[in-house]
Amino acid sequence: xxxxxxxxxxxxxxxxxxxxxxxxxxxxxxxxxxxxAEVETDKAVVEVPSPVNGxxxxxxxxxxxxxxxxxxxxxFAVEGEDDDPGATSQEEPAESRTDTATETDPDAxxxxxxxSAAGTGTGQDGEASTADGRVFAAPSARRLAREQGIDIATxxxxxxxxxxxxxxxxxxxxxxxxxxxxxxxxxGTGGEDxxxxxxxxSDETGTAAxxxxxxAGAGETSAAQASAPSGANRDRTLAAPAxxxxxxEAGVDIDDVPTDEERDGEAFVSPEAVxxxxxxxxxxxxxxxxxxxxxxxxxxxxxIPYRGMRRTIGQQMExxxxxxxxxxxxxxVDVTELVETxxxxxxxxxxxxxxxxxxxxxxxxCVAALRxxxxxxxxxxxxxxxxxxxxxxxxxxxxxxDAGLMVPVVDDAGDKSLLQLASEMNExxxxxxxxxxxxxxxxxxxxxxxxxGAIGGEYATPIVNHPEVAxxxxxxxxxxxxxxxxxxxxxxxxxxxxxxxxxxxDGAIAAQFTNRVEEYLEHPNRLLLE
Numbered sequence: 001x002x003x004x005x006x007x008x009x010x011x012x013x014x015x016x017x018x019x020x021x022x023x024x025x026x027x028x029x030x031x032x033x034x035x036x037a038e039v040e041t042d043k044a045v046v047e048v049p050s051p052v053n054g055x056x057x058x059x060x061x062x063x064x065x066x067x068x069x070x071x072x073x074x075x076f077a078v079e080g081e082d083d084d085p086g087a088t089s090q091e092e093p094a095e096s097r098t099d100t101a102t103e104t105d106p107d108a109x110x111x112x113x114x115x116s117a118a119g120t121g122t123g124q125d126g127e128a129s130t131a132d133g134r135v136f137a138a139p140s141a142r143r144l145a146r147e148q149g150i151d152i153a154t155x156x157x158x159x160x161x162x163x164x165x166x167x168x169x170x171x172x173x174x175x176x177x178x179x180x181x182x183x184x185x186x187x188g189t190g191g192e193d194x195x196x197x198x199x200x201x202s203d204e205t206g207t208a209a210x211x212x213x214x215x216a217g218a219g220e221t222s223a224a225q226a227s228a229p230s231g232a233n234r235d236r237t238l239a240a241p242a243x244x245x246x247x248x249e250a251g252v253d254i255d256d257v258p259t260d261e262e263r264d265g266e267a268f269v270s271p272e273a274v275x276x277x278x279x280x281x282x283x284x285x286x287x288x289x290x291x292x293x294x295x296x297x298x299x300x301x302x303x304i305p306y307r308g309m310r311r312t313i314g315q316q317m318e319x320x321x322x323x324x325x326x327x328x329x330x331x332x333v334d335v336t337e338l339v340e341t342x343x344x345x346x347x348x349x350x351x352x353x354x355x356x357x358x359x360x361x362x363x364x365x366c367v368a369a370l371r372x373x374x375x376x377x378x379x380x381x382x383x384x385x386x387x388x389x390x391x392x393x394x395x396x397x398x399x400x401x402d403a404g405l406m407v408p409v410v411d412d413a414g415d416k417s418l419l420q421l422a423s424e425m426n427e428x429x430x431x432x433x434x435x436x437x438x439x440x441x442x443x444x445x446x447x448x449x450x451x452x453g454a455i456g457g458e459y460a461t462p463i464v465n466h467p468e469v470a471x472x473x474x475x476x477x478x479x480x481x482x483x484x485x486x487x488x489x490x491x492x493x494x495x496x497x498x499x500x501x502x503x504x505x506d507g508a509i510a511a512q513f514t515n516r517v518e519e520y521l522e523h524p525n526r527l528l529l530e
Contacts, residue, residue, distance in 0.1 A: 002076070004072045019061045051076075058450060109488060139164055141164050155169055231256030320463050320464050320465065327510070329507065329514055331515075341361075376510070377389065394410065394413065407445065408431070447464075448471040449471070450471060469500055473499070479491070494521070496514060
């Protein structure tokens with residue numbers, strides 16, 4: 001008997017995952033709970049275990065492929081039982097359902113996700129879940145549409161199969177703000193103001209990058225575009241399982257394969273059509289390669305998939321940037337006494353097996369200042385239209401990893417000693433760099449610190465870790481001349497940059513908070529009272 005195995009939800013809210021590597025091959029014997037694949041979600045790389053004892057019958061997803069949760073990625077022949085025709089016949093409806101895997105996009109609200117998961121097992125359910133009128137869009141695009149008060153069904157998608165992207169939503173929002181009468185949300189109260197503000201920011205920042213990327217892409221594919229056949233770009237395609245596999249092996253989207261054949265009123269693609277389309281694509285790519293070799297495309301480029309952690313970081317930064325009006329306050333602080341204090345305590349900490357950096361001192365200084373200025377340790381509940389001041393102090397520490405920026409959170413930092421903070425922070429940072437950190441260990445932060453000085457920078461304009469309202473960036477500690485008691489002397493000076501959400505914090509509070517942090521860092525012995 002053949003057992004299908006669907007990509008499980010390997011984390012809260014995860015809609016899809018990238019197959020990083022297969023740990024088994026077709027024909028391999030497997031045991032229950034044996035890891036068969038590594039899957040990277042937007043949070044971490046996890047191992048996916050086999051649910052049964054048996055052998056690998058077929059691997060249905062390629063390494064590097066993004067697979068929606070609920071899609072079948074591998075089948076097993078259950079140990080001790082032979083494949084039977086009946087099992088194969090049951091697979092046919094699921095394989096030949098008309099919605100392709102790449103189109104099945106679980107919705108953030110969960111309704112479509114449930115339908116997708118149910119439909120994977122039976123073709124009929126899959127048909128029902130993709131009834132006409134369904135909108136294909138990433139959860140981030142749906143969320144943005146809700147935030148903008150736009151009915152996503154009215155947004156014209158520019159992606160494959162009409163998939164709606166965040167860019168499409170913003171374009172619709174911009175059109176609504178300008179009063180063109182295009183696709184707009186039905187919330188005509190405060191939503192229009194928000195829409196307008198977001199559009200302006202997009203024009204200043206994101207659009208330039210998008211334009212640059214589009215220009216680069218156009219340059220790279222200009223030769224191929226001249227000879228490549230245009231894709232059909234359909235929403236739905238009928239094809240036999242073998243044809244779908246052929247298309248996957250050839251690296252073409254079956255919905256782009258041109259065809260005149262139809263079955264039950266739907267486009268039907270044959271193996272011959274796939275082969276012809278793939279061959280044409282290969283010829284176009286060869287022509288493009290030749291053009292590059294001849295110097296027609298200028299500098300060489302490398303394209304890296306925008307997926308997993310990198311994409312999550314980008315989405316978080318984008319959401320924060322387009323949600324909160326950011327302002328950054330810069331200053332310098334004389335940390336000569338802090339350097340001396342840390343030098344004295346470092347050896348003591350080392351005897352206890354703890355590496356003592358400056359960060360625990362800064363965490364304690366920030367917590368002490370947060371107690372005095374609770375608005376900095378707050379969030380804006382936009383739906384309730386309330387500012388939530390938090391009476392606990394969970395401090396995030398931005399950490400550079402091979403996968404990108406991660407923010408482990410030290411919970412209840414206000415209740416811990418210097419060495420406790422150092423020990424816990426070191427452990428979390430190490431786990432983040434090894435990508436073994438749990439999702440929960442990066443959630444619940446109320447304030448974030450990032451240390452750009454560790455790399456050599458001084459000032460920065462860090463993006464607030466939304467929904468927090470402030471983030472402190474630390475610059476490098478350098479010796480600089482300062483006037484002390486009328487004499488110019490060398491002092492250790494560190495720069496600080498506080499970015500904050502101007503909806504919640506005024507510049508005066510941000511400056512006062514920063515001043516208080518600086519006082520603690522200039523006189524670290526005052527932290528003994530905290």
